[in-house]
Amino acid sequence: MRAAIYDGPGEISVEEVPRPEIEDPGDAIVRVTHTAVCGSDLWFYRGESDREAGSRVGHEPMGVVEAVGDDVDSVRPGDHVFAPFVVSCGYCEYCRRGLHTSCVNGDSWGGDNGGAQGEYVRSPHADGTLVRVPDRYADDEDVLESVLPLTDVMGTGHHAAVSAGVGAGDTCVVVGDGAVGLCGVLAARRLGASRIVAVGHHPDRLALAAEFGATETVLGGDGTDVVDRVRELTYGGAEHVLECVGAASAMEQAVEVCRPGGTVGYVGVPHGVDDAGVPIFDMFGDNIALRGGVAPVRAYADDLLEDVLGGTLDPSPIFTKTVSLEEIAAGYRAMDERDAIKVLVEP
Incomplete structure (x- = not known):
């Protein structure tokens, strides 16, 4: 699969990397249909925070479930889902308190999960992390672009x-x-x-x-x-x-x-x-x-999704530039140079 790679300050490339696979019964594989460049990505892009060269990037995935592990109950293949920027189990002390970003079983979207600015991601703890978009909206591009900011911003x-x-x-x-x-x-x-x-x-x-x-x-x-x-x-x-x-x-x-x-x-x-x-x-x-502090986005996702689907909340105008995955380096430059508020990426 193709995925965005951080090569050093000011350098983003797209390379072939191994496609993630089910590794645990609680995993799900998601084919990414929409993702984004985040303002926080600019810190490593500008060399103002540490990140290992050669690492995959991105943390705002939305897409279609391709496969699930045997223990996954909340989603099935074919479901359209989005995921908060932090993986969370949904059942530990902190998840139960609504502090999903402090999940004791938490994870990120980098590394062997796939990197959310790529074609596929593996979601550990799929039941605690993924949020399902009702089937009737799965092909509504306007709705999906309104839902995508619920992954983070x-x-x-x-x-x-x-x-x-x-x-x-x-x-x-x-x-x-x-x-x-x-x-x-x-x-x-x-x-x-x-x-x-x-x-x-x-x-x-x-x-x-x-x-x-x-x-x-x-x-x-x-x-x-x-x-x-x-x-x-x-x-x-x-x-x-x-x-x-x-x-x-x-x-x-x-x-x-x-x-x-x-x-x-x-x-x-x-x-x-x-x-x-x-x-x-x-x-x-x-x-x-x-x-x-760091936002426990999963705690708010269901209520915010309800308002988006009800037509009372639409954050999609923050996307002022859309690029393909192959054009993602231009998306980073646009964000860095303040030529875009937020860049939508369509792998």
Whole structure:
């Protein structure tokens, strides 16, 4: 089979690799029909995080079940499924608590699982990991593209909103206009927020944030003091802030626009935060809580899927470029150069 391979900073190739096979009675083999390039993939692509050259990449698979092990009950060959970015068993202590990303039997999509930016993946713990899309939607491309973000960015944006405590009638601020931040806007609207201030650096992305439900947008990088502007709009800050970037500057900004007694829900993969330091003293002085972390996407998948299929949630506009598997290097470049919000890959 063909799969995307990381060859070093700025280098992605497509190579022939062994096709995964059933290795355990709980496994399923999925033929990937849709996947994506994630903003977090850019960290290793840019050489800003460690990854072994020659490794397979990708963690957002959706496709058709080709084969299942003897112990798999929830899916069968021919089912269309999607999978969160972390494999989880579904029955350990942490899975039962909704913390699937801390699963004691967890796994990733790299290595001999196939790499989700490829033609096939092997899903360990298929019953705990794979989410079935009803048969009547299996050939509906519009629906499938709306479902695909549930593998990662929609669930991650939702985790930011839930962690920040967003509820009906609330005012919140979303820091970041990437795919996760935009999905955070959708999540805040879904949870009933009455005011959503989206903060970013790209006018086109903030325009999409407005389409997704942001009531105000603040553009940084044009001489605007973002913190002052957000505080002005929110009369001193918001009680609920979603940090959807991961950079130290974004975390600092999130804390600065959070109202005393408020909560920052953080889901951006941290980079540079250790060196810069989280503003703990400011948080201490203002009684600001920090909640979040790596999103347990599987915990949210069923509810979010129900809304997508019901027509009340559509994150698909975050896909602004589509490439084939053979063109995936161009997809990475487009993401890296900010020419695409998120790239859809169709193997």
